[in-house]
Amino acid sequence: MAGIKNVQEKYMRSALEQAKKALALGEVPIGCVIVYEGKIIGRGYNRRNTDKNTLAHAEITAIKRASKKMGDWRLEGCTLYVTLEPCQMCAGAIIQARIPEVVMGCMNPKAGCGGSVLNILEMPQFNHQAAVTRGVLAQECSQILKQFFTQLRTRNRQEKEAAKEPHFFTNADLG
Numbered sequence: 001m002a003g004i005k006n007v008q009e010k011y012m013r014s015a016l017e018q019a020k021k022a023l024a025l026g027e028v029p030i031g032c033v034i035v036y037e038g039k040i041i042g043r044g045y046n047r048r049n050t051d052k053n054t055l056a057h058a059e060i061t062a063i064k065r066a067s068k069k070m071g072d073w074r075l076e077g078c079t080l081y082v083t084l085e086p087c088q089m090c091a092g093a094i095i096q097a098r099i100p101e102v103v104m105g106c107m108n109p110k111a112g113c114g115g116s117v118l119n120i121l122e123m124p125q126f127n128h129q130a131a132v133t134r135g136v137l138a139q140e141c142s143q144i145l146k147q148f149f150t151q152l153r154t155r156n157r158q159e160k161e162a163a164k165e166p167h168f169f170t171n172a173d174l175g
């Protein structure tokens, strides 16, 4: 089954490239691609702060683009690759879009709905389930997130320290 593993890693690398675009914007680095018959038909990365929009998750953007390309809201025959386990909104959208296959990088134990907090992707009660593969390039996918949050903490600490510096001017100095 080495062939499948190679294909999955190849497209997960494309999803990671998307995550890097989010990182460049100072966004939590999460990326997604949707593949149909060996071609990427939708890409997306997290832009929640940039767009000031809850719906600007990587998966939602990729689903929008893929649906436009397919000319159909149904994404049957597609595989969605995402660097982080989807949230409840995105897992719900994946099921609504009838995406049959989901490949994820690292897990999100506190918020993920692809097996962590909930498993919306594989609920037998719904009329559609996705086949899920977890842990593809999990190391790389979690590393970019860790790097982001470490930098964020350092920046926050520096800002806090700067705020604590004594101010030697009075209101009169400000004119």
Ligand SMILES: [Zn+2]
Residues within 6 Å of the ligand: 057, 058, 059, 086, 087, 088, 089, 090, 091
């Ligand atoms: Zn989401």
